[in-house]
Amino acid sequence: MGFTVRQTIKYEAETDPGFAPLIKEKRGCEKLEACIQCGTCSGVCPLSIYMDHTPRQVILLTRSGFRDEVLKSNTIWLCASCYECTVSCPKDIKITDIIYSLKQEAIRARAYPRGFPIPVLAKEFYKMVRGFGRTTESFLVVKLLLKTNILAGLKMWKLGLQLVKSGRFGFVPESIKNRGQLQQILERVGEGNGTNGGPKK
Amino acid sequence: MSYAYYPGCSLKGMGRSYEESLLATFRALGLCLDEIDDWNCCGATAYMSVDEDKAIALAARNLAIAEPAGKDLVVPCSACYLVLEKTRKHMREYPDTRKRVCSALEGAGLRYGETARIRHPLEVLFQDVGVEGLKKAVKRPLKGVKVAPYYGCQIVRPFSNFDHQVYPVVMDRLLEACGAEVVYYPLKTRCCGGSLTGTIEEAGQRLAYILLHEAEKRGANVVATLCPLCQFNLDSYHESITRRFGQVSVPTVYFTQLVGYALGCSYEELGLGRHRVPARAALEGAETVAA
Incomplete structure (x- = not known):
């Protein structure tokens, strides 16, 4: 009678270490690392209830190199650019600009969800x-x-x-x-x- | 007073009544708007999602065209306003971007300076005409008009040059000066759903529903907006929203239509007949005063 465990999330070894540096070099994304994961962005976002990853999660996933998860998420496309997160962020992170950069990457990599x-x-x-x-x-x-x-x-x-x-x-x-x-x-x-x-x- | 004017694509299309009412209102106040020559699309949110460098160059071309006139540039559409301001900011903060964009423009015979002030009509009416000035010009007070002042997102965020980012009041003051009753509407800068109303209907139209339902709940008989996409979203999907989420019936007009109406412009002149949900009933009180 063996007890089996299943891996539910990726380990660091499976992520892309080049992803965060790539995003951080883009206009408006410089403060990516400053996020304290407070969740204000997700709280004020009028669309977070429909997102597969909340904005707070997207920031952490991006920072940790979860390239595919981020680029394939519906979050970046549900963002309607209302800038509520950007003006509310206590660390002055331009979250909307980061999401724009992720949209650009997703289009470049053709990674967006099919039929979206x-x-x-x-x-x-x-x-x-x-x-x-x-x-x-x-x-x-x-x-x-x-x-x-x-x-x-x-x-x-x-x-x-x-x-x-x-x-x-x-x-x-x-x-x-x-x-x-x-x-x-x-x-x-x-x-x-x-x-x-x-x-x- | 004379201003340079950047209409943007929507004001020549679905947002036609915004342009009609803006021009009529400014005319009635003795203000002149000179449309800049051969302007191009600002790029909006969509262009920025594909190629940001080109999006900046696109917006910068408009600024380079507007600047030689030496006037303030009036920009009524929220998306255009945001993109032009954002372009300015990027050009200021990123020398490398600025160099590349300027050299691309110069190759085409255009010079990007930073001379023209970008201004929203709301700001022009509030600062240049003023509440008192507007009051004096009112010919048909908006009696019985209970309005929910809806600003939407992009006019106050992230670049709030003339009002508060979450709870702006400039439009409230102008509509009060026109004799309307402004209802308490704390949702005034919540997102209308943007282009999601047509692409991801469940999410987009729910946001529009919340805004309309809350306006009705707070006693409004009309919603005033200042963005062509907000107006379209709040006016076009009543049937579908009612079917999905609950009954809504309140009309949505441009703030320039209300101000223009108070200044004595006609229903037709202001393009009030172009919307899906007619606002005639909401304006009845004002009619009685005029008669």
């Missing part, structure tokens, strides 16, 4: 702005629904109809005149990876 519409929306938005310089909400919403959930889109017909009737549904894509100039600027600024390059002392 938020990163798809972010990418479609990005493409539209690169191309036209402006967003046309109506086009964006239709594109998102086609890519993620056509059925949900059909269910929204009443709202769509009202938007058309009230003149709020754009049928012509908005665009800036000088698209070439904008693309040149975006090209030239390069892929900086969000790295801070050394903040001002």
Whole structure:
């Protein structure tokens, strides 16, 4: 009669020691190590009840190198950027900025949860702005629904109809005149990876 | 007084009535808004999630375009306001980022300085017109209008340049000056759900429900907002929210629509007919006074 134990969490040996240093080098993430795990961020977060890891846990997981757990969590995508945690943190950690950096990493690594519409929306938005310089909400919403959930889109017909009737549904894509100039600027600024390059002392 | 004006994409789309009411209100007060030439999307939260460096360059282009006019830049949308302020801050705090962005802009013939003040219309009305100035301009006091002042997140956090980060009062004072009754609404800076209302409905629409339900519970017959996404979320999903969480019926309008109405602008001029939940009943009291 053997008594068996099962490993439920990862050991340090299975984590990625390079992950925390990578995040800490990004703009706004410098104070990652200052977290005292008080949980204020999770307490004030209006969405933490839906998250698989609370913001406090995400900070600790990031710091400890749990790269996959963090990048695959729904937490970073449920963050609506209300900055409540950032302004409440007693250690002045810019938690919202850290979550942005994690979103960027997740998109880069294609690690976001399958079928999750938020990163798809972010990418479609990005493409539209690169191309036209402006967003046309109506086009964006239709594109998102086609890519993620056509059925949900059909269910929204009443709202769509009202938007058309009230003149709020754009049928012509908005665009800036000088698209070439904008693309040149975006090209030239390069892929900086969000790295801070050394903040001002 | 004349200001440079950055509308942002929403005010040309779903948030059209925000622009209509903003322009009408400023006109009625003798303030001039000059839309800056060939502005581009601020990038909002979405662009920042994909590539932050490009997001900063995107926002900096707008600032570089606005600055030569030498005027304050009025930015009505909360997302735009936050992104432009955040860009300023990053450019100030990270010399390496600043160097790269400035050189990209210069290559395209643009110069980034740091001259124009970024201002929200709320701040302009409160500081430049003032409560007393506004009171004098009121032609149709908002009698019987019980309003929940809803600021949302991004206008006060993390850059609160003109009001408190959790319990701001500037809009309260302006609406009172217009004759409205402002109800106690401690949820005034809680998140509306952002884009989650359309992507993760259960989570996003619940946040919208809490805001609407609490406004009704506290006696409001209208919610006033200052962000196109907040207005959309609080106005567009009543049926679905009622089905999921409980009955809601209160309308949500832009604060500029209420102020403009008090200044004597018409229902149509202010784009009040564009919303899903009509606010006509809430404004009835004001009508009686006018007549």
